Amino acid sequence: MSQTCGFVAIVGRPNVGKSTLMNRILGQKISITSRRPQTTRHQVMGIKTEGEAQFIYVDTPGIHIMAKDRNKAINRFMNQAATQALRDVDCVVFIIDRTRWSDEDQVVLQRLEHVQAPVILAVNKVDRLEDKSTLLPWLGEVGARRDFAAIIPISAKHGTNVPELEAEVAKHLSEGVHHFPEDQVTNKSQRFLAAELVREKIMRQLGDELPYQVTVEIEEFRDEGRVVHISALILVERSGQKKILIGENGERIKSIGREARLDMERALDAKVMLNLWVKVKRGWSDDERALKSLGYNLD
Numbered sequence: 001m002s003q004t005c006g007f008v009a010i011v012g013r014p015n016v017g018k019s020t021l022m023n024r025i026l027g028q029k030i031s032i033t034s035r036r037p038q039t040t041r042h043q044v045m046g047i048k049t050e051g052e053a054q055f056i057y058v059d060t061p062g063i064h065i066m067a068k069d070r071n072k073a074i075n076r077f078m079n080q081a082a083t084q085a086l087r088d089v090d091c092v093v094f095i096i097d098r099t100r101w102s103d104e105d106q107v108v109l110q111r112l113e114h115v116q117a118p119v120i121l122a123v124n125k126v127d128r129l130e131d132k133s134t135l136l137p138w139l140g141e142v143g144a145r146r147d148f149a150a151i152i153p154i155s156a157k158h159g160t161n162v163p164e165l166e167a168e169v170a171k172h173l174s175e176g177v178h179h180f181p182e183d184q185v186t187n188k189s190q191r192f193l194a195a196e197l198v199r200e201k202i203m204r205q206l207g208d209e210l211p212y213q214v215t216v217e218i219e220e221f222r223d224e225g226r227v228v229h230i231s232a233l234i235l236v237e238r239s240g241q242k243k244i245l246i247g248e249n250g251e252r253i254k255s256i257g258r259e260a261r262l263d264m265e266r267a268l269d270a271k272v273m274l275n276l277w278v279k280v281k282r283g284w285s286d287d288e289r290a291l292k293s294l295g296y297n298l299d
């Protein structure tokens with residue numbers, strides 16, 4: 001049998017479960033997740049090779065409407081990264097949250113208007129649907145908004161119907177040689193993953209405003225075999241934010257470091273010595289040049 005291969009963009013507004021779905025399909029944490037919107041900031045590939053078929057999933061930042069307070073360079077970057085992932089794909093998985101349809105879902109649908117590739121609609125988080133009887137009529141209603149290749153209710157968190165979704169995606173791969181070796185699971189480096197894990201703990205542990213003002217840079221990544229030494233610099237916008245991040249007697253930063261380190265040790269299968277530093281870099285999130293130097297580059 002000949003090989004099949006395909007790029008599959010996972011898109012949707014923030015917080016609908018795109019990264020959770022990708023991790024579920026890959027069976028490991030490739031992309032960070034949190035209950036806050038705008039967790040993912042970059043395109044992240046999750047590569048799954050099963051016999052002759054290679055699926056190259058591309059997790060994307062949530063496509064969002066840029067209101068006055070969200071029209072920063074970082075927001076533009078995130079929307080561009082998501083839109084760019086739609087180019088030249090073999091298939092799109094468009095995720096929505098249960099039976100809600102928001103203005104941002106509408107924006108995503110509009111971005112898909114020019115996409116020729118088949119679009120599968122995944123109605124996620126059905127485990128949390130209060131009234132299950134609303135689902136069937138909703139699938140009919142939402143199905144009228146576009147000619148979807150399929151509409152599949154799923155729970156990315158619990159795995160419900162995810163194999164069915166993958167089987168649907170498999171129909172849309174094209175014949176051709178694999179782009180990646182079969183044991184490769186992502187296009188991102190271990191350094192990138194390390195920085196993301198620190199940011200995930202910040203997203204998960206800190207209050208409302210702060211996580212969006214934070215970015216993480218890896219200053220040192222030294223692999224000594226059994227031990228990996230990692231130094232990460234956490235950049236914030238204001239000195240007040242630095243104080244919050246460090247917390248009373250450094251408790252907060254310690255807890256962030258501990259959780260990030262445990263995840264890193266699991267991912268790298270090695271002991272990790274993690275050092276965290278916090279620095280104020282005013283205006284980094286609205287400065288194109290600063291963003292570039294901090295790794296926010298479109299591929």
Ligand SMILES: Nc1nc2c(ncn2[C@@H]2O[C@H](COP(=O)(O)OP(=O)(O)OP(=O)(O)O)[C@@H](O)[C@H]2O)c(=O)[nH]1
Nearest residue numbers: 014015016017018019020035038039040062156157
């Ligand atoms: N109950 C339930 N929660 C889910 C499901 N899928 C995702 N979630 C939760 O929804 C939240 C957002 O999930 P993410 O995977 O980070 O969402 P995302 O679409 O990648 O979000 P952005 O990266 O911010 O665009 C997290 O708290 C997940 O645990 C699901 O099927 N059921």
Ligand SMILES: [Mg+2]
Nearest residue numbers: 018019039040
């Ligand atoms: Mg995400």
